[in-house]
Amino acid sequence: MNDTSAFIIKLAVDSWHLTVQRFNTLLESLNDETLLREIAPDRNRGIYLLGHLAAVHDRMLTLLNFSERMYPHLDEPFLDKADDKTADYPGIAELKSQWHEVNKALSSHFNQLSTDEWLQKHSAVSTEDFAKEPHRNRLNVLHSRTNHLSYHYGQLRLLKSSDNG
Amino acid sequence: MNDTSAFIIKLAVDSWHLTVQRFNTLLESLNDETLLREIAPDRNRGIYLLGHLAAVHDRMLTLLNFSERMYPHLDEPFLDKADDKTADYPGIAELKSQWHEVNKALSSHFNQLSTDEWLQKHSAVSTEDFAKEPHRNRLNVLHSRTNHLSYHYGQLRLLKSSDNG
Numbered sequence: 308m309n310d311t312s313a314f315i316i317k318l319a320v321d322s323w324h325l326t327v328q329r330f331n332t333l334l335e336s337l338n339d340e341t342l343l344r345e346i347a348p349d350r351n352r353g354i355y356l357l358g359h360l361a362a363v364h365d366r367m368l369t370l371l372n373f374s375e376r377m378y379p380h381l382d383e384p385f386l387d388k389a390d391d392k393t394a395d396y397p398g399i400a401e402l403k404s405q406w407h408e409v410n411k412a413l414s415s416h417f418n419q420l421s422t423d424e425w426l427q428k429h430s431a432v433s434t435e436d437f438a439k440e441p442h443r444n445r446l447n448v449l450h451s452r453t454n455h456l457s458y459h460y461g462q463l464r465l466l467k468s469s470d471n472g
Numbered sequence: 473m474n475d476t477s478a479f480i481i482k483l484a485v486d487s488w489h490l491t492v493q494r495f496n497t498l499l500e501s502l503n504d505e506t507l508l509r510e511i512a513p514d515r516n517r518g519i520y521l522l523g524h525l526a527a528v529h530d531r532m533l534t535l536l537n538f539s540e541r542m543y544p545h546l547d548e549p550f551l552d553k554a555d556d557k558t559a560d561y562p563g564i565a566e567l568k569s570q571w572h573e574v575n576k577a578l579s580s581h582f583n584q585l586s587t588d589e590w591l592q593k594h595s596a597v598s599t600e601d602f603a604k605e606p607h608r609n610r611l612n613v614l615h616s617r618t619n620h621l622s623y624h625y626g627q628l629r630l631l632k633s634s635d636n637g
Contacts (some may be wrong), residue, residue: 309474309476309477310482311474311477311587311591312474312476312477314591315477315480315481315587315590315611316480317607318484318607318609318611318612318615319483319484319559319615321607322612322615322619326619333556347511347512347513347630348491348512348513350630353609354618356591422480424475426476426479426480440478442482442483442486444483445518446480446483447483447487450483450484450487450618451487452617452620453615454487454491454618454622457619457620457622457623458622458623458625458626458629459626459627460623461622461623461624461625461626461627462622462626462627462629462630464627465511465512465515465627465630
């Protein structure tokens with residue numbers, strides 16, 4: 308463990324934060340009416356992607372052994388089920404607030420982790436498996452979730468009318 | 473520089489390869505007719521995203537100081553211009569082949585880099601600026617391009633009819 312390792316990890320954490328920031332800039336440019344639209348015919352609506360991402364990021368709190376979940380009730384509508392266009396979803400303002408709160412909590416934990424701690428196992432792998440597969444660590448979850456966010460960011464971008472995203 | 477740094481960098485390189493693999497699995501599941509469709513009304517077609525990604529990855533060869541470009545002619549139709557639905561684009565088989573070739577070349581370079589070399593500056597930053605901003609290195613480009621690929625992967629996924637992407 309040395310400064311080089313910490314510097315390299317910071318590049319990944321910065322990439323996470325940049326992706327969250329870009330997503331938030333896009334989110335703020337879309338009004339509630341637009342977020343209730345489908346990203347493409349018969350596909351997920353903006354509100355579903357927002358709730359889905361809030362749920363997935365909330366699950367990171369336990370997956371990374373940081374804390375209890377903040378909003379476990381998001382799983383049922385936004386992870387277990389597909390976008391139900393007749394369902395009574397939480398309001399967009401509420402979902403946005405939860406999205407921002409969970410990312411704030413994650414960032415606060417990220418900023419406190421040492422290199423050793425980043426390389427510790429996540430909660431979905433057993434100690435035995437982790438001994439054989441040491442890449443199943445917190446940092447790997449960070450990479451995976453950054454890509455997951457970029458994936459849905461590319462989709463949400465389709466709701467913006469002024470560019471060809 | 474030590475084994476820990478190399479291990480941490482490998483997580484990022486593995487994340488790149490996983491994203492390319494997933495994209496390729498999706499690509500192979502879409503026939504040429506489907507790739508000529510728009511991902512959403514009035515948006516880019518699959519063929520354009522494929523050419524765009526091939527051009528962006530080809531540019532990484534020079535950006536990362538690996539080699540000359542392999543397919544610089546892709547820039548004009550797929551980077552400089554928006555999707556022109558009346559243009560005479562290269563065939564999909566040719567674009568797929570170029571996409572695979574450029575990724576093969578990149579992988580070959582990635583696998584040979586030491587930790588020191590990953591942290592060297594990329595070609596779009598001056599030596600003076602790099603001294604002040606050491607994060608503008610090859611590894612940072614890797615993070616950025618992995619996210620870029622995930623962004624368009626999420627969009628291309630919309631061409632698949634059997635799921636809700």
